[in-house]
Amino acid sequence: MYIPHTEKDKSEMLKVIGVPVFEDLVKQVPSKFLWPKFNLPQESLDEAQAAAKLSGLAARNCRPLSFLGAGAYERYTPAAVKAITSRTEFLTAYTPYQPEASQGTLQAIYEFQSTVSALYGMDYANASMYDGASSFAEAVRAAVRVTGRKKIIYSAGVNPQYMDTLKTYFAHSADYTYVKVPMKDGAMDKAALPALLEGAACLAVQTPNFLGLIEDMDGVAETVKKAGALLVAAADPVSLGLLAAPGEYGADFAVGEGQSLGLPLAYGGPYLGLFSCRKEHVRQMPGRICGMTKDRDGKRGFVLTLQAREQHIRRDKAASNICSNEALCALAATVYSALYGPEGLKELAEANAGAAAYAAERLSAIKGCSLKFKGPFFNEFVLAVPGKAAAMREKALARGVDIGLPLAPLYPELGETLLVCATETKTEADILKLETAVKEAL
Amino acid sequence: MICAPTENRLSIEKSDAGRRGLFCKNPLRARAKVPANLRRKAAPRLPELSEFDVVRHFTRLSRLNFSVDTHFYPLGSCTMKYNPRFNEEAAALEGFAALHPLAHDTCSQGTLELLHDLSARLTELCGLDAITLQPAAGAHSEFTGLLLAKAYFEDKGETRTEIVVPDSAHGTNPATASMMGFTTVNIASEPDGRLNVEELKKHIGPKTAVLMLTVPNTLGIFETNIEAIAKAVHEAGALLYMDGANLNALIGLVKPGDLGIDMMHLNFHKTFSTPHGGGGPGAGAIVCRKHLAPFLPVPTVRKEGGRYVSDFGDKRTIGKVKAFFGNTGVLVKAYAYMLAHSAKEFGDIARYSIINANYVRALLKDLYPSYSKEHCMHECVLTPGEDMTAKGLKTLDVAKGLIDRGFHAPTIYFPLIVHEAIMIEPTETESKETLDEFVAAMKDVHDQGVADPQSLKDAPRTLPVRRLDEVLAARQPNLRW
Numbered sequence: 001m002y003i004p005h006t007e008k009d010k011s012e013m014l015k016v017i018g019v020p021v022f023e024d025l026v027k028q029v030p031s032k033f034l035w036p037k038f039n040l041p042q043e044s045l046d047e048a049q050a051a052a053k054l055s056g057l058a059a060r061n062c063r064p065l066s067f068l069g070a071g072a073y074e075r076y077t078p079a080a081v082k083a084i085t086s087r088t089e090f091l092t093a094y095t096p097y098q099p100e101a102s103q104g105t106l107q108a109i110y111e112f113q114s115t116v117s118a119l120y121g122m123d124y125a126n127a128s129m130y131d132g133a134s135s136f137a138e139a140v141r142a143a144v145r146v147t148g149r150k151k152i153i154y155s156a157g158v159n160p161q162y163m164d165t166l167k168t169y170f171a172h173s174a175d176y177t178y179v180k181v182p183m184k185d186g187a188m189d190k191a192a193l194p195a196l197l198e199g200a201a202c203l204a205v206q207t208p209n210f211l212g213l214i215e216d217m218d219g220v221a222e223t224v225k226k227a228g229a230l231l232v233a234a235a236d237p238v239s240l241g242l243l244a245a246p247g248e249y250g251a252d253f254a255v256g257e258g259q260s261l262g263l264p265l266a267y268g269g270p271y272l273g274l275f276s277c278r279k280e281h282v283r284q285m286p287g288r289i290c291g292m293t294k295d296r297d298g299k300r301g302f303v304l305t306l307q308a309r310e311q312h313i314r315r316d317k318a319a320s321n322i323c324s325n326e327a328l329c330a331l332a333a334t335v336y337s338a339l340y341g342p343e344g345l346k347e348l349a350e351a352n353a354g355a356a357a358y359a360a361e362r363l364s365a366i367k368g369c370s371l372k373f374k375g376p377f378f379n380e381f382v383l384a385v386p387g388k389a390a391a392m393r394e395k396a397l398a399r400g401v402d403i404g405l406p407l408a409p410l411y412p413e414l415g416e417t418l419l420v421c422a423t424e425t426k427t428e429a430d431i432l433k434l435e436t437a438v439k440e441a442l
Numbered sequence: 443m444i445c446a447p448t449e450n451r452l453s454i455e456k457s458d459a460g461r462r463g464l465f466c467k468n469p470l471r472a473r474a475k476v477p478a479n480l481r482r483k484a485a486p487r488l489p490e491l492s493e494f495d496v497v498r499h500f501t502r503l504s505r506l507n508f509s510v511d512t513h514f515y516p517l518g519s520c521t522m523k524y525n526p527r528f529n530e531e532a533a534a535l536e537g538f539a540a541l542h543p544l545a546h547d548t549c550s551q552g553t554l555e556l557l558h559d560l561s562a563r564l565t566e567l568c569g570l571d572a573i574t575l576q577p578a579a580g581a582h583s584e585f586t587g588l589l590l591a592k593a594y595f596e597d598k599g600e601t602r603t604e605i606v607v608p609d610s611a612h613g614t615n616p617a618t619a620s621m622m623g624f625t626t627v628n629i630a631s632e633p634d635g636r637l638n639v640e641e642l643k644k645h646i647g648p649k650t651a652v653l654m655l656t657v658p659n660t661l662g663i664f665e666t667n668i669e670a671i672a673k674a675v676h677e678a679g680a681l682l683y684m685d686g687a688n689l690n691a692l693i694g695l696v697k698p699g700d701l702g703i704d705m706m707h708l709n710f711h712k713t714f715s716t717p718h719g720g721g722g723p724g725a726g727a728i729v730c731r732k733h734l735a736p737f738l739p740v741p742t743v744r745k746e747g748g749r750y751v752s753d754f755g756d757k758r759t760i761g762k763v764k765a766f767f768g769n770t771g772v773l774v775k776a777y778a779y780m781l782a783h784s785a786k787e788f789g790d791i792a793r794y795s796i797i798n799a800n801y802v803r804a805l806l807k808d809l810y811p812s813y814s815k816e817h818c819m820h821e822c823v824l825t826p827g828e829d830m831t832a833k834g835l836k837t838l839d840v841a842k843g844l845i846d847r848g849f850h851a852p853t854i855y856f857p858l859i860v861h862e863a864i865m866i867e868p869t870e871t872e873s874k875e876t877l878d879e880f881v882a883a884m885k886d887v888h889d890q891g892v893a894d895p896q897s898l899k900d901a902p903r904t905l906p907v908r909r910l911d912e913v914l915a916a917r918q919p920n921l922r923w
Contacts, residue, residue, distance in 0.1 A: 001787050002524050002715070003794050004873040010794075013801045013874060017817075025796055025817045028664040029696060036697045038785035039566050047528055050781040054774075058537025060552030061545075068542045071765060078464055080493055084500045088717075092510035092525050094517055095721035097853070100905040101845045104507035105720035108500070111453055114922035118486040124921050127721070130578035133765035161765040168739075168761045171589060172623030214480050242474075244482045257765075266533070267553050268543035268766025269578065270723030282919065288721065293915035300450050301907035305915040311581070311617035312856075316626040321617035324579035324711065328719030331500075338453050338496045339463040342485040347466035353474035361473075376477055397546055405544055424468050431470075 069421025106302035121247025122276035127288035129273025132257025133165035139253035143202035157209025186373030197227035212380035221250025241345030261333035272329035286320030351424035352379035380421035401437035457489040518853035518865025521712035529775035543766035554750035569699025572735035583707035583726030602651035635661035656685040662818035672702025691820035694788025705730035714776040725772035794870035821867035843887035
């Protein structure tokens with residue numbers, strides 16, 4: 001209960017309003033609907049009781065040493081990130097509709113847009129989307145709007161959840177077609193592109209891809225452009241501390257899952273959709289965009305801008321229906337990036353690549369296990385295992401290690417495999433525990 | 443809000459080459475072996491700052507904001523109520539925060555149980571049968587709801603192409619409809635803001651898929667004829683969708699399911715006290731009747747014996763609207779809030795949100811006439827009086843005058859059907875004293891405006907910036923450093 005009114009307040013207020021009882025205020029509601037019976041607890045919990053209940057539930061989630069990745073990554077969240085995002089001036093504000101009273105949020109969004117643009121090597125970024133999957137779907141939608149075409153080419157290494165979400169976004173029409181670029185040793189078969197791209201709106205590609213492999217994007221944009229299509233690239237932002245940026249290899253739209261930038265895993269959300277584009281597509285960007293401007297005295301200030309794309313102005317003609325985004329997560333990612341800086345992000349990316357390389361080396365040396373693919377990978381890789389991967393995972397879990405995600409349900413053609421991820425949170429000792437766990441689970 | 447006048451630099455403008463904040467010294471770094479041709483050529487242009495620089499920079503920015511904790515924030519339709527600190531602590535519990543979304547069900551029993559119980563309580567509170575917690579926000583819920591409708595009609599072998607919305611609707615309703623390939627049919631509301639049932643009947647038929655209705659509507663008025671509306675919609679074979687943005691007026695007071703709706707959405711960041719974070723993250727839900735349940739997104743949570751399992755459900759599911767489960771971290775906060783309320787206490791939320799809105803309306807009626815002539819529900823829509831408009835003053839001037847006095851402005855120029863709308867939603871968590879101060883500020887704005895219109899047009903003067911040039915921002919976009 002968070003209501004301040006005393007009985008005295010209530011009666012004084014009703015008197016000012018001019019009604020004797022509350023029920024007089026809700027006469028517009030047919031009385032048969034009022035005060036129904038609820039099958040809900042008759043007593044609420046006090047804070048201490050609620051804390052005990054929630055701690056009990058939290059404790060029922062077990063905490064194995066986890067090597068799960070597959071689109072969500074274990075990260076260390078710096079204390080300063082938590083300190084800034086718990087400033088309630090940020091936490092309890094709303095979308096900056098009154099810019100003079102929201103310069104803090106607005107400048108933070110501007111710095112977020114700048115950070116995302118810089119990381120992805122793109123011209124512009126928006127104020128965020130719900131998550132990587134919705135950013136991906138919105139980018140493909142934008143490519144469809146720009147080209148007027150409805151054929152979508154995607155690499156087999158795009159996160160299957162992203163494709164599921166995209167298909168949901170296009171579920172209103174049977175006109176959209178999806179063509180998968182075949183895989184060659186776990187990566188996109190570039191030789192297949194020219195034939196597939198004819199009449200396509202875009203090529204959607206993810207690198208590092210869902211199987212962890214880094215796609216060689218050399219020449220891809222040129223092939224795409226030749227077909228009159230656009231290149232939509234999804235990339236993990238931490239990988240970009242080290243790996244080629246989408247802007248460098250010619251992407252038109254670049255998106256990503258911002259959870260990597262220090263956000264907790266939290267069973268799937270809230271995460272952070274990163275969305276960026278080339279200059280010529282800026283008016284096709286969905287969602288909020290913040291711009292720098294001047295006040296009456298010529299002083300620097302920030303406002304939401306290019307709003308003619310948005311639902312509250314354009315209604316049924318809007319570029320997207322998105323209203324709320326993930327502003328606080330965007331703030332966290334901005335602070336995280338500022339704390340690490342270009343050098344720190346590179347170190348983080350190296351630590352990821354190094355931890356995964358070491359894990360791959362140890363695991364592939366186990367008898368019966370091998371790396372499924374030969375190509376370079378970032379922080380996860382596919383391990384072929386001799387037994388049932390799902391059963392191995394359960395066996396290892398019982399000993400406190402989650403050895404990775406069995407891929408058979410998603411990629412049956414890969415056989416019995418695990419997608420194993422190691423981020424900067426893992427030490428050499430952790431990886432040796434992983435090795436033991438896999439051995440014992442065989 | 444004290445800050446040095448020259449201090450409005452960006453973080454990048456405070457950057458100095460070689461300055462460092464945090465490091466990653468994990469020795470495994472040395473084992474990284476990424477081929478040179480796959481590496482980025484130019485380092486990203488990000489600030490190089492010390493940790494203290496970063497903390498001071500963003501702490502300063504935080505102080506430039508109005509927020510619920512620091513200011514009364516009566517933004518209509520947004521339900522800016524107190525966000526209990528306890529909710530934050532609950533969501534930050536390591537057991538919840540560190541759980542990977544693909545964790546094995548044996549590792550996620552606590553979270554699954556929480557989601558299961560939250561689902562059960564919410565469906566009961568709404569008087570409906572089934573729920574999905576996957577949508578990330580309100581608009582995302584609308585999108586999910588229309589997908590359900592589409593799948594439902596396809597399953598029945600019907601093609602319906604139109605979504606009907608009143609002209610008082612939130613912009614997200616028509617935007618969602620067209621995103622889904624539906625045609626939007628607008629219906630003019632009555633002068634009192636309600637939908638005329640006879641008029642509605644003229645606009646619905648075999649092509650109508652869904653009527654999207656905000657209850658109470660955006661004027662803060664209950665759709666008294668809701669039963670007749672539901673009947674007309676169902677007779678046309680269509681579905682009735684309730685936009686739940688204004689659920690704060692009904693919670694614990696009315697079960698939306700009793701009104702004859704087929705589905706509705708929830709905004710946890712409105713009704714269920716989770717913070718707005720400067721524009722998110724929110725969380726949404728679609729609560730629906732049995733006939734729509736087979737189409738809900740997956741996974742949902744099911745109890746099987748003594749255990750909780752992710753349910754990938756019916757083949758007829760619409761699929762996924764988002765990767766993974768949903769904004770679970772926000773849902774934990776909403777659950778903490780649910781635990782703090784009995785059924786009766788939920789009713790008090792509706793009761794005091796309605797009393798507060800009517801109290802403000804009553805005290806301001808002479809200076810800011812109410813658009814509607816009857817009592818309101820949880821929010822009221824006012825307009826500047828003739829003595830102000832006669833002097834060329836607009837709602838925008840009232841808003842800027844208010845922020846100069848330390849109150850966040852109400853929602854302005856919405857709903858679109860009210861000329862110069864000022865939409866005030868105090869919420870139940872504001873005290874009589876705060877409302878009295880707000881009313882005094884509104885009167886003071888009025889008096890200043892009538893006595894010296896130009897001085898109000900020059901507001902705000904006490905904030906970090908004065909009125910900003912939005913035209914310049916749009917004509918010459920400067921969107922990054």
